[in-house]
Amino acid sequence: MQMHQIRYFLALSAERNFTRAAKRCGVSQPSLTNAIIALEGELGGTLFQRRPLIALTVLGHAIHPYLDRIAQNADHAREAAQALADMPRANSEPAALDELARSPISPSS
Numbered sequence: 001m002q003m004h005q006i007r008y009f010l011a012l013s014a015e016r017n018f019t020r021a022a023k024r025c026g027v028s029q030p031s032l033t034n035a036i037i038a039l040e041g042e043l044g045g046t047l048f049q050r051r052p053l054i055a056l057t058v059l060g061h062a063i064h065p066y067l068d069r070i071a072q073n074a075d076h077a078r079e080a081a082q083a084l085a086d087m088p089r090a091n092s093e094p095a096a097l098d099e100l101a102r103s104p105i106s107p108s109s
Contacts, residue, residue: 003074005039006067008032009047013064016054 004025012021012032022032040047047060056064 001039001042002035003071005035006071008035009039009060009067010064010071012036012048012054013056013060018054 008021008025008027011024012018015021015024018033019029022029025032036047043059043063045059046057047063049055049057
């Protein structure tokens with residue numbers, strides 16, 4: 001499972017339209033479709049009912065909260081890394097790292 005597949009899944013879940021989801025993700029519709037098909041293959045089932053309207057299947061509903069959490073955690077990790085990268089080198093001592101661990105973006109918060 002790749003991060004872009006997770007993001008595409010979440011976009012398609014929200015948009016309920018392949019073209020709009022692709023536009024939201026900044027990719028072509030065939031790229032998004034292929035990534036969703038690959039994700040379905042990896043997970044062993046269909047995630048979206050395609051007709052008459054796009055809708056999550058039982059499997060899609062079951063995995064949605066997990067994939068949403070993965071995306072949120074990736075965003076938090078990126079924010080934490082950026083916060084650390086923005087710290088002056090002198091502040092990268094263990095005491096400063098302990099302070100960062102207690103910050104609101106810390107996973108233990």
